[in-house]
Amino acid sequence: MSIKSLSPGRGVSTRDRAERRLAVRMTAPSLILMALVAAVPIGYAVWLSLNQYSVRTAGLSRFVGLENYTTALASPDWWAAFGQTFLFAGLSVSLELVLGTAMALLLNLAFKGRALLRTVVLLPYAIITVVSAITWQTMFQPNLGLVTNVLSALGLPGGDVVWLGEHGYAMAVIVLADVWKTTPFAALIILAGLQVIPAETYEAAELDGAGKWQTFLHITLPLLRPAIVLAAIFRTMDALRVFDLPFVLTRGANGTESMSMLAYTQLRENRLVGEGSALSILTFLTVMVVSVIYIRFAGGNIRDVAKEEQ
Amino acid sequence: MKVFISAGRRRLALNAAAAVMAGSMLAACGGGASSQNNGVAAADPAAGKDATGSINICGGKDASGIYKGTAEAFTKAHGKVMAKYTEIGATTDEARTQAVQRLEGKSDECDIFLTDVIWTSEFASQGWLVDQSKLVEANKDHLIPSTVETTKYEDKYWASPFFTNAGLIYYQKDKVAKPETWQQLYAEAAKAPGNSFVYQGKQYEGLTVNFLEMLYSAGGEVLDSNGEVKIDSPQTREVLDFMVKGLKDGSADRAVLTYNEDPARLAYESGNDGYQRNWPHVYRLLNETKLKGTFGVAPLPTWEGGKASGVLGGWNLAISAHSKNQAGAVAFIDFATTPEWQKHVAMDFSQAPVNEAAYSDAAVVAKMPFAKELLASVKGAKPRPISPVYPQISQAIYKNVYAVLSGTASTEDAVKSMAEEITAAKKSF
Numbered sequence: 001m002s003i004k005s006l007s008p009g010r011g012v013s014t015r016d017r018a019e020r021r022l023a024v025r026m027t028a029p030s031l032i033l034m035a036l037v038a039a040v041p042i043g044y045a046v047w048l049s050l051n052q053y054s055v056r057t058a059g060l061s062r063f064v065g066l067e068n069y070t071t072a073l074a075s076p077d078w079w080a081a082f083g084q085t086f087l088f089a090g091l092s093v094s095l096e097l098v099l100g101t102a103m104a105l106l107l108n109l110a111f112k113g114r115a116l117l118r119t120v121v122l123l124p125y126a127i128i129t130v131v132s133a134i135t136w137q138t139m140f141q142p143n144l145g146l147v148t149n150v151l152s153a154l155g156l157p158g159g160d161v162v163w164l165g166e167h168g169y170a171m172a173v174i175v176l177a178d179v180w181k182t183t184p185f186a187a188l189i190i191l192a193g194l195q196v197i198p199a200e201t202y203e204a205a206e207l208d209g210a211g212k213w214q215t216f217l218h219i220t221l222p223l224l225r226p227a228i229v230l231a232a233i234f235r236t237m238d239a240l241r242v243f244d245l246p247f248v249l250t251r252g253a254n255g256t257e258s259m260s261m262l263a264y265t266q267l268r269e270n271r272l273v274g275e276g277s278a279l280s281i282l283t284f285l286t287v288m289v290v291s292v293i294y295i296r297f298a299g300g301n302i303r304d305v306a307k308e309e310q
Numbered sequence: 311m312k313v314f315i316s317a318g319r320r321r322l323a324l325n326a327a328a329a330v331m332a333g334s335m336l337a338a339c340g341g342g343a344s345s346q347n348n349g350v351a352a353a354d355p356a357a358g359k360d361a362t363g364s365i366n367i368c369g370g371k372d373a374s375g376i377y378k379g380t381a382e383a384f385t386k387a388h389g390k391v392m393a394k395y396t397e398i399g400a401t402t403d404e405a406r407t408q409a410v411q412r413l414e415g416k417s418d419e420c421d422i423f424l425t426d427v428i429w430t431s432e433f434a435s436q437g438w439l440v441d442q443s444k445l446v447e448a449n450k451d452h453l454i455p456s457t458v459e460t461t462k463y464e465d466k467y468w469a470s471p472f473f474t475n476a477g478l479i480y481y482q483k484d485k486v487a488k489p490e491t492w493q494q495l496y497a498e499a500a501k502a503p504g505n506s507f508v509y510q511g512k513q514y515e516g517l518t519v520n521f522l523e524m525l526y527s528a529g530g531e532v533l534d535s536n537g538e539v540k541i542d543s544p545q546t547r548e549v550l551d552f553m554v555k556g557l558k559d560g561s562a563d564r565a566v567l568t569y570n571e572d573p574a575r576l577a578y579e580s581g582n583d584g585y586q587r588n589w590p591h592v593y594r595l596l597n598e599t600k601l602k603g604t605f606g607v608a609p610l611p612t613w614e615g616g617k618a619s620g621v622l623g624g625w626n627l628a629i630s631a632h633s634k635n636q637a638g639a640v641a642f643i644d645f646a647t648t649p650e651w652q653k654h655v656a657m658d659f660s661q662a663p664v665n666e667a668a669y670s671d672a673a674v675v676a677k678m679p680f681a682k683e684l685l686a687s688v689k690g691a692k693p694r695p696i697s698p699v700y701p702q703i704s705q706a707i708y709k710n711v712y713a714v715l716s717g718t719a720s721t722e723d724a725v726k727s728m729a730e731e732i733t734a735a736k737k738s739f
Binding site: 052053054055056057058060062141142143144162163164165166167250251252253254255265268269270271272 | 403407410432435436437438512513514563564565567568573576577580582698699701702705712716718738739
């Protein structure tokens with residue numbers, strides 16, 4: 001693009017044309033590579049989703065068009081997984097953003113050992129999700145688990161609850177496990193956003209006699225919005241593809257099956273390649289649509305902020 | 311799951327397209343539908359004698375050491391064939407995925423695959439295995455019939471049983487009586503909170519097993535010998551209602567809804583329960599806890615007015631259709647299933663032999679004092695439904711049973727949808 005903007009007028013000189021050809025030649029390898037890496041697997045998955053592959057006879061398949069999609073979309077299992085995945089994403093992402101903002105504000109304060117603490121809070125994020133899921137499972141085990149025992153000992157409600165055996169409680173544990181793990185990630189992105197807010201704005205606010213709360217509400221938060229939205233995009237995309245937490249914690253029992261788990265069951269356990277691929281594509285499209293909505297919203301947001309700054 | 315399984319109504323145009331696609335697919339794979347089973351060689355029992363070279367046995371994590379141990383012992387005994395064991399996955403699920411990938415890719419890396427008893431029909435239907443009918447017929451006289459049944463698909467034997475597995479009841483002798491019937495077990499368990507029964511009630515394959523153990527002993531079945539769906543029966547309802555009642559009256563703690571094998575064992579080890587349903591390997595582990603000497607082992611109880619039954623687990627030895635040394639594989643299988651080696655299966659590795667005589671061998675009984683109870687469980691047990699779509703059938707069972715146990719579905723609705731989903735699964739293309 002920059003090559004084009006360099007050309008002075010409408011008329012394209014020979015040199016320009018040669019340069020453009022060169023540009024095409026030079027970018028071609030990476031474009032082809034990107035196409036191979038991104039488009040080919042997706043295209044292949046789409047092709048798989050338009051066929052059915054026999055689970056009885058080796059190598060037998062048939063083209064069914066959109067049938068795998070229509071059966072999936074007519075299925076209560078898909079819509080249940082769809083709803084539950086959004087419920088999970090909504091709950092976990094909002095909690096992560098609120099807690100992440102708070103954490104970022106704390107980490108932004110000047111105190112001794114700040115660098116060390118910034119590293120330490122990232123630890124949960126470094127732990128493999130499956131491992132942390134197993135830990136949570138153990139902690140919430142009825143009778144033997146740490147959480148249930150502590151709750152019983154303190155006489156608090158929940159000690160005698162079979163946490164992973166009921167929908168509301170099971171969902172709470174899954175959300176908790178996710179919040180515990182990924183809040184540091186959200187905090188890190190928001191912290192980056194905090195650090196670019198110029199100190200002068202705070203000085204000006206202080207001169208004008210704004211209190212701590214007012215400063216936070218009218219300066220920090222608006223200027224932090226792009227960072228928060230960015231964290232929200234990353235986290236939402238991840239949350240909508242959630243697989244490992246419900247897989248380990250409940251195996252999808254008590255209505256906690258996610259879209260990805262449904263696709264996994266069909267693809268891996270049942271070897272229904274066509275049906276499973278259709279579910280994967282549907283999950284992919286769902287995540288795509290949500291990200292496009294976000295990016296539109298975030299784009300507007302960033303422009304708003306820019307205007308406010310002016 | 312039912313909705314994903316195509317009813318298979320197709321218009322003419324699509325049919326034509328499908329035929330073309332199928333045709334090209336077959337050509338691409340160089341085999342398939344018409345030639346699948348005929349194209350696969352049958353294992354010749356005599357071939358093992360003159361075998362040479364090396365063989366590679368592939369399977370999951372060798373926790374008890376039995377796979378490597380058997381390969382080493384075989385290499386030493388045979389003299390001309392060298393066997394080695396390759397771990398291709400840490401868990402059963404992973405090992406299956408890895409095996410499927412190798413078989414789909416026609417890899418000759420593995421000559422023998424350790425196959426879970428429930429994989430037989432799926433693998434055989436895909437033309438991945440060598441027909442072992444002759445070999446099994448030759449060895450049948452020293453193999454327990456129920457274990458041989460797990461290797462059968464469409465009247466042929468596709469593997470040889472290596473070691474088996476069957477559920478047992480562990481019980482606290484000081485608190486509860488040895489269970490004779492399920493009804494008695496549940497009644498006793500309900501008497502005091504410390505008597506309760508722990509089993510595997512999480513939504514997974516283990517729940518299918520726990521449920522079928524009761525269903526089989528109550529005289530119910532999933533598929534009959536013709537493959538017809540028989541799950542919609544009074545027995546299924548009776549067993550489900552019985553299990554639900556058990557959760558309500560305290561025979562079993564609601565916590566079982568989250569238990570697979572290990573959590574069930576850990577809960578029982580805390581000493582707050584009376585009965586536990588689990589596999590034989592738990593015996594050794596319980597002996598390492600404070601419960602040593604306080605518990606007894608019993609075969610699975612009978613259903614009141616019914617018989618004792620159970621569900622077989624265990625691992626079979628299947629020869630890959632792409633093996634380059636089938637004679638060596640046959641030699642290994644012959645060795646692994648001999649009555650002599652089957653004693654070592656129990657003595658050295660604490661697994662359940664597939665040879666009946668091994669269970670009364672003095673050295674085995676010394677190592678496995680519950681050998682008699684285990685044999686009773688194994689002999690009474692039946693395979694899980696035999697079908698290439700077994701995973702879908704099992705999901706239909708455990709999801710619906712779980713829904714009833716957790717109180718989100720009525721027995722009636724669950725039985726209906728189980729039957730519908732299994733019927734639909736059986737229709738899958």
